[in-house]
Amino acid sequence: MAEPTATPDQPAVGRRRFLTYVIAAPTLTMGASLSAETASEATPGLPDIVDLTDALVLAAAPTVHNLVVEITPANRVVVQLPREEVGQGITTTFAMIVAEELDARLADVEVRLQDATPANLMNQLTGGSASVSVLYQPMREVTAAMRARLVTAAAHRWGLPAGSLSTRDTMVIAPDGRTAGYGSLSADAARVLLPEVSAAPKDPTRFTVIGTPRNRIDALDIVTGRARYTHDLDVPGAKPTVVARPPTIRGTVASVDDSVARGMPGVLAVTRIPTGVAVTAETFDQAQQARDALKITWNPGPVAGMSDVDIRTRLRAAAPPFVLPPLGTLTVEGEFSFAFLNHAPLEVMGAIADVRADRAEVWMRSKSPIPAQAAVAAAVGLPQSAVTLHPIRGGGSFGRGLFFDAGPEAALVSKAIGRPVKLLYTRADDMHHGRMRPASFHRVRATYLLGTVLSYEHRVGAVELDLRHGFGDVITALGAGLLPGPFAQTVFHLTQNMPYNFGVETYLLGEVPLGVATSSWRSIYSGAVAVADEIMVDEIARRLGQDPVAFRLARLSGARERAVVQKVATEGGWGRALPPGHAQGVAIHEEYKGCAAVLVELDATGTEPRVTKAVVAVDVGRAINPRGLEAQLAGVVVDGISATLRAGNHIDNGAVRESSFTDFKWARMRHSPLQTEVHVMPPSTGKPGGAGELGFPAAAAAVANAYARATGTRPRSFPIAG
Amino acid sequence: MPNYTFVLNGSPVTVNAPPDMPMLWVLRDILGVTGPKYGCGVGVCRACTSHLNGAAFNPCVTPVADCAGQRVTTIEGLAEGDTLHPVQQAWLEEDVAACGFCQAGQIMAAAALLATKPNPTDDDIDTIDNVCRCGTYHRIRKAIKRAAAG
Numbered sequence: 001m002a003e004p005t006a007t008p009d010q011p012a013v014g015r016r017r018f019l020t021y022v023i024a025a026p027t028l029t030m031g032a033s034l035s036a037e038t039a040s041e042a043t044p045g046l047p048d049i050v051d052l053t054d055a056l057v058l059a060a061a062p063t064v065h066n067l068v069v070e071i072t073p074a075n076r077v078v079v080q081l082p083r084e085e086v087g088q089g090i091t092t093t094f095a096m097i098v099a100e101e102l103d104a105r106l107a108d109v110e111v112r113l114q115d116a117t118p119a120n121l122m123n124q125l126t127g128g129s130a131s132v133s134v135l136y137q138p139m140r141e142v143t144a145a146m147r148a149r150l151v152t153a154a155a156h157r158w159g160l161p162a163g164s165l166s167t168r169d170t171m172v173i174a175p176d177g178r179t180a181g182y183g184s185l186s187a188d189a190a191r192v193l194l195p196e197v198s199a200a201p202k203d204p205t206r207f208t209v210i211g212t213p214r215n216r217i218d219a220l221d222i223v224t225g226r227a228r229y230t231h232d233l234d235v236p237g238a239k240p241t242v243v244a245r246p247p248t249i250r251g252t253v254a255s256v257d258d259s260v261a262r263g264m265p266g267v268l269a270v271t272r273i274p275t276g277v278a279v280t281a282e283t284f285d286q287a288q289q290a291r292d293a294l295k296i297t298w299n300p301g302p303v304a305g306m307s308d309v310d311i312r313t314r315l316r317a318a319a320p321p322f323v324l325p326p327l328g329t330l331t332v333e334g335e336f337s338f339a340f341l342n343h344a345p346l347e348v349m350g351a352i353a354d355v356r357a358d359r360a361e362v363w364m365r366s367k368s369p370i371p372a373q374a375a376v377a378a379a380v381g382l383p384q385s386a387v388t389l390h391p392i393r394g395g396g397s398f399g400r401g402l403f404f405d406a407g408p409e410a411a412l413v414s415k416a417i418g419r420p421v422k423l424l425y426t427r428a429d430d431m432h433h434g435r436m437r438p439a440s441f442h443r444v445r446a447t448y449l450l451g452t453v454l455s456y457e458h459r460v461g462a463v464e465l466d467l468r469h470g471f472g473d474v475i476t477a478l479g480a481g482l483l484p485g486p487f488a489q490t491v492f493h494l495t496q497n498m499p500y501n502f503g504v505e506t507y508l509l510g511e512v513p514l515g516v517a518t519s520s521w522r523s524i525y526s527g528a529v530a531v532a533d534e535i536m537v538d539e540i541a542r543r544l545g546q547d548p549v550a551f552r553l554a555r556l557s558g559a560r561e562r563a564v565v566q567k568v569a570t571e572g573g574w575g576r577a578l579p580p581g582h583a584q585g586v587a588i589h590e591e592y593k594g595c596a597a598v599l600v601e602l603d604a605t606g607t608e609p610r611v612t613k614a615v616v617a618v619d620v621g622r623a624i625n626p627r628g629l630e631a632q633l634a635g636v637v638v639d640g641i642s643a644t645l646r647a648g649n650h651i652d653n654g655a656v657r658e659s660s661f662t663d664f665k666w667a668r669m670r671h672s673p674l675q676t677e678v679h680v681m682p683p684s685t686g687k688p689g690g691a692g693e694l695g696f697p698a699a700a701a702a703v704a705n706a707y708a709r710a711t712g713t714r715p716r717s718f719p720i721a722g
Numbered sequence: 723m724p725n726y727t728f729v730l731n732g733s734p735v736t737v738n739a740p741p742d743m744p745m746l747w748v749l750r751d752i753l754g755v756t757g758p759k760y761g762c763g764v765g766v767c768r769a770c771t772s773h774l775n776g777a778a779f780n781p782c783v784t785p786v787a788d789c790a791g792q793r794v795t796t797i798e799g800l801a802e803g804d805t806l807h808p809v810q811q812a813w814l815e816e817d818v819a820a821c822g823f824c825q826a827g828q829i830m831a832a833a834a835l836l837a838t839k840p841n842p843t844d845d846d847i848d849t850i851d852n853v854c855r856c857g858t859y860h861r862i863r864k865a866i867k868r869a870a871a872g
Contacts, residue, residue, distance in 0.1 A: 009838035042839070086821055087819075087821025087823075087856045088820075089820070090792075125787055174784040215814065216817060216819060218819075218822070219813070219814050219817060220814065220821055221822075222800070222819040222822035222825050222826075223797075223806070223813045223814060223819065223825065223826075223829060224797065224806075224808040224810065225756070225757025225796065225797035225798045225826045226802065227822050228756070229823060231750075231756075231760065232756035234754065240751060257735055265723075265740065282751070283743070283747045283751035284747050284750070284751055284760070285743045285744060285747040285751070288763075344822045344855055345821070345823075345855055346759070346761050346767065346769055346821070346823040346853060346854070346855045346856075347759070347761070347821070348760070348761070373764075393821075393822075394821065395759070395821045395822065395823025395824075396821040396823060396855045396856055398823075398855070420812065424760070426763060427761065427764075427767070429764060499791075514816040525829045527784075542864065573829060573848075599819065631817070631820055631822075631861070634857060634858075634860050635856045635857030635858065635859070636857065637857065638854075638857030638859060639857060657790035660764055660766050660767070661761075661762055661766045661767045661853050662763045662764070662766050666855065667857075667859075668851055668852075668853060668859075669847060669848050669850050669851070669852075669859045669862065670848035670849070672857070672859035672860065672863075673860065674844055674863075677746070
């Protein structure tokens with residue numbers, strides 16, 4: 001890349017300042033970096049880091065310049081985004097930010113997923129709901145500077161003062177009405193030495209795109225079937241491949257007899273890999289049939305013989321003890337348990353790999369493409385620089401896409417058989433050997449006196465969470481000793497925050513290493529910890545004889561949190577009369593620089609409980625695309641219904657019981673609310689926070705609280721269906 | 723292996739395949755038609771939902787032999803040229819899709835429902851069993867009603 005050419009009029013942005021620079025190219029192509037004099041400020045100290053969002057922002061800061069934006073002669077604005085699209089709408093969000101600062105038409109902006117680029121360091125990880133928090137400001141800086149150069153180029157062409165020109169719809173406009181498309185100015189703009197108009201991003205009061213509801217930029221591709229996912233790609237010669245996997249979690253192959261399988265129609269190769277035995281054939285149907293014909297003897301995996309009851313005993317033992325003594329009858333206690341939970345994105349895992357003697361090319365959905373690229377390189381014995389990894393849009397993720405198990409597997413098979421392969425996890429493969437939210441046990445104790453909560457202690461015993469997908473690197477990059485303990489403890493403490501004035505509050509985690517495959521599930525630890533908290537809040541309120549909404553409004557410490565609770569109470573008609581067996585439930589969660597409250601109505605009179613209505617209020621500081629934000633929050637309501645009432649994974653004798661959506665009972669249309677409302681709060685902080693994971697804990701807890709009120713029970717184990 | 727001829731998205735095609743090969747793999751691996759998605763292979767998630775003679779079916783559990791001489795329509799064949807089917811249009815207007823992976827199946831299921839029940843009730847819509855893991859059900863419901871009101 002590029003000779004950096006500093007532009008002179010960059011404003012300071014908070015404590016950090018970005019320099020934009022032109023990348024040597026015949027078209028206007030720009031990046032941004034932290035300016036040299038302030039880069040040292042990016043080295044974090046403990047006071048800088050309040051939560052996981054801060055950690056991810058700070059870790060990514062030194063390399064946010066790897067945002068690359070180009071104006072093509074065909075008047076397209078092409079963004080190389082170092083993030084993954086999995087349905088959260090990140091490509092639409094960044095297209096909007098670019099359109100805003102460039103004054104381009106949204107339809108002229110094209111967002112591509114950037115190949116794995118090790119120079120991005122910590123800035124190519126899609127996780128922790130931090131993409132917009134990290135890249136909002138640098139993307140604005142880059143594209144505002146591009147606009148200034150385009151205006152200057154037009155001014156030179158027309159011999160007019162740059163200050164007299166305006167921009168709109170991907171073109172520069174002169175006072176006399178002449179126009180020039182950005183594409184026609186791009187080459188000249190690349191040679192502008194000094195912009196003659198301000199290169200600063202817009203004042204937010206002038207926003208016309210950011211903050212307005214927009215449809216997804218890829219919606220037409222999706223509804224016509226043209227959107228391409230990993231297995232839809234036509235990589236010449238790539239042959240369908242499936243892997244016979246062990247009957248117990250992470251078992252290993254002892255011996256294999258493939259004599260029958262090799263002779264079956266369409267079978268091209270049988271390859272032993274560390275995780276099982278791969279079969280490559282002309283079609284996936286033939287590959288699966290041959291897989292079933294393999295005769296394999298398996299060694300047991302690390303939890304062979306172990307079942308849920310054994311795991312629960314170990315989790316209970318791992319929860320650290322309380323510090324404070326109970327206060328007799330002035331104590332509210334609860335014990336909770338949360339099941340393992342498969343991410344179950346509708347697109348199963350998979351990868352296409354083409355490994356040659358001196359290089360490899362991999363196409364796969366990946367939220368952490370740099371560690372994925374490194375893992376492929378290590379697997380096939382190539383330097384990382386010899387591996388090209390193309391991230392492909394993912395069909396849902398919810399945390400699953402952080403791991404990239406299919407990539408090295410496909411690469412190993414391709415290397416062994418000397419041809420490109422497309423490797424597919426079947427749904428049963430991903431249920432049995434995919435990753436899961438770790439199961440957890442929670443012991444919570446609150447004490448109170450005269451209506452005041454004096455102490456709140458929450459102890460967690462959880463199956464070890466695997467964070468080796470890049471989060472660990474982030475924590476390492478921020479400096480050893482920043483917070484005590486290994487990665488998981490650090491992430492736990494970065495994500496736990498009690499939003500209420502509850503006196504002495506402590507959260508402690510005890511981990512149980514089991515060797516089963518885990519991965520962060522939407523909301524990481526908060527998906528269980530904060531759910532238990534919000535159930536406890538209802539129970540404390542009940543003990544004190546107070547209304548759940550009034551109790552929350554009186555004790556939430558932040559105005560934003562109180563505002564979203566008030567909003568759902570008002571919009572959802574909190575306290576309205578409902579028939580017997582029906583009830584409302586409410587909950588709130590604060591994280592990712594935002595907060596969300598959820599109110600649901602639940603009907604417990606049928607054969608299974610149904611949430612009939614959901615009202616959500618969300619404050620993310622500043623919503624870039626309210627329509628996309630609404631979709632995410634409505635989505636987590638369905639997650640909350642599913643995880644609280646219906647779906648979870650069980651372990652029987654070292655194997656996951658569930659195989660598909662028959663027994664993994666994720667909510668269908670008939671389990672979803674007939675009415676869902678999402679209220680996006682006006683910009684509060686002005687800075688966009690995270691969205692994807694924010695709403696889940698509140699949704700799951702609101703469902704639990706409504707169920708408790710409708711049935712007069714105290715739900716303790718999730719999913720409630722067992 | 724025998725040959726099977728059927729009408730795919732308006733045009734006759736002939737494939738050479740074992741009789742029990744599921745249509746999903748005939749479509750995807752032999753014909754390169756990738757709109758119908760693999761999500762479970764056992765007819766449960768319904769991401770592959772397409773039409774057999776206009777009715778919803780799941781190619782992942784339908785042998786190719788059963789489709790011989792029949793009319794098969796995938797998401798690629800739902801629009802009339804550049805004119806979207808009313809359900810596709812409603813999907814755009816409600817901005818239904820999130821990750822998009824299940825949406826071809828959802829749209830085909832909705833179109834089949836509307837073909838038999840032009841004014842579906844909430845209970846009718848609740849019979850659609852397709853999984854949407856992103857939880858777009860509320861917008862699917864609105865889009866179906868919008869298409870019905872057309």
